[in-house]
Amino acid sequence: MKERLVSLADARFGSRPDSVVDLAADGSTRQYYRLAWRGAGEGARTVIGAIGPDHEENRAFLSFAGALRGAGLPVPEIFAADEEAGAWLEEDLGDETLFAALSAARAAAGTPARPGAEAFPAAIVPLYRRVLEVLPRFQVEGYRAVDFDLAYPRHAFDQQSIRWDLNYFKYHFLKLANVPFNEQRLEDDFARLTGYLLEAPADTFLYRDFQSRNVMIRGGAPWFIDFQGGRRGAPHYDVASLLYDAKAAIPAALRAELLEHYLGALEPLYPAARDRERFRRLFTGFVLARLMQALGAYGYRGFYERKRRFLESVPHAARNLEHLLAAGLPLAVPELERVFRRIVERWGQGASEAGAAAAPVAGLTVLVRSFSYRDGIPADTEGHGGGFVFDCRALPNPHHVPELRELTGLDPAVAAYLERSAEAQAFFAGAVSLVDAHVERWLERGFGSLTVAFGCTGGRHRSVYFAARLAAHLAERHPRVALRVTHAKI
Secondary structure, three states: HHHHHHHHHHHOOOOOOEEEEEEEEOOOEEEEEEEEOOOHHHHHHEEEEEEEEOOOHHHHHHHHHHHHHHOOOOOOOOOEEEEEEEEEEEEEHHHEEEEHHHHHHHHOOOOOOOOOOOOHHHHHHHHHHHHHHHHHHHHHHHHHOHHHHHHOOOEOOOOOHHHHHHHHHHHHHHHHOOOOOOHHHHHHHHHHHHHHHHHOOOOOEEEOOOOHHHEEEEOOOOOOOOOOOOEEEOHHHHHHHHHOHHHHHOOOHHHHHHHHHHHHOOOOOOOHHHHHHHHHHHHHHHHHHHHHHHHHHHHHHHHOOHHHHHHHHHHHHHHHHHHHHHHHOOOOOHHHHHHHHHHHHHOOOOOOOOOOEEEEEEEEEEEEEEHHHHOOOOOOOOOOEEEEEEEOOOOOOHHHHHHOOOOOOOOOHHHHHHHHHHHHHHHHHHHHHHHHHHHHHHHOOOEEEEEEEEEEOOOOOHHHHHHHHHHHHHHHHHOEEEEEEOOOOO
């Protein structure tokens, strides 16, 4: 299948890529690769190759991608596809997700996400606002553009779709986690909640998995991926997905502010949103539905597939449920409320410590550094000499671009310049592969520290960009690892 991607690339771009690097897919059954050409000028490029085992899901994604892109929405361009083989090539949007940017900002400020903690990096709030300004366009303009006959596995978030999600919660979380409940009373509450959700008009494009890991940040702007589960539905669901994204741990006051910001962007496109009181009332029901769907996913991936990192999100979800219970549920669902309280009792009590979630109090610390080779390779400060030093000097240098010279690797324009370089992307992919393997081994052996340094000529552009990008990657990929980031020249 990897060779099929290479053949697609050769046919589309006129030459075989110089490298093909595996990319992590976490909970997805799809496989992703970064294909890179190290030519000069227009010959230098990277693209993402994807292989999906589900042909109907692939068909939905490819159709939606073309329709949404045609409507002017920021989604990746599809360069070539072999639907029979389940393979396609799409635009490379880089590696920084909204969640990675949030995690890196928290790591830099020394405020890791903790269930119940109110700290949230101020620098990330404008990014969330921008995302919520684009979401209404997906919902309204996307609704007019996509072919819902191709939606998979369901054309709409209707009664059947809702009940699938509620049963996912029951069978993959409650039963696998041994949370007691009365089956008949729970089913009665499911019926009441389903009827409540169906009061909302299902006349927008429902993205379905609109959360911080599916928002890419490129050049400081949000781009959007993984919309293959889209269908007709109510606008409440997607904004609930983003604002109640478990590990993002958005404080309640900020969440309310962001909801109002979203409604302000939605109203000109969708007049029904002008009745904000009704929108907010129904919104809470969709929050409950999304939290249950997410808990079902955590249970399936964590308890059944034994991917323990998915269970790290459960305390955050429990904290969200605790807030909703304190505010009062929007309808009477007594058995479901009892179930929620049992979840809060079991997983919410450790919220202040956040030990099971994301607080790296002890264990491995990774020191990520940038430096200038003019000053020499920095001395080992950890006392063991373990780690990597990556030389960025052979890569394209933003210093030679007049409008970039006074900027640093933390500026979006410099990031965009380096992200356009296939050579730079291949370099980073190789570095990440080495560091990820080392982090896993260090964790297994119980080591306390690892140093990763990037050096370039002046220490302000390339080295800073790669250090910051690696820190964002590590914050997302290894949430229990503590991070320290230092830049010698900025």
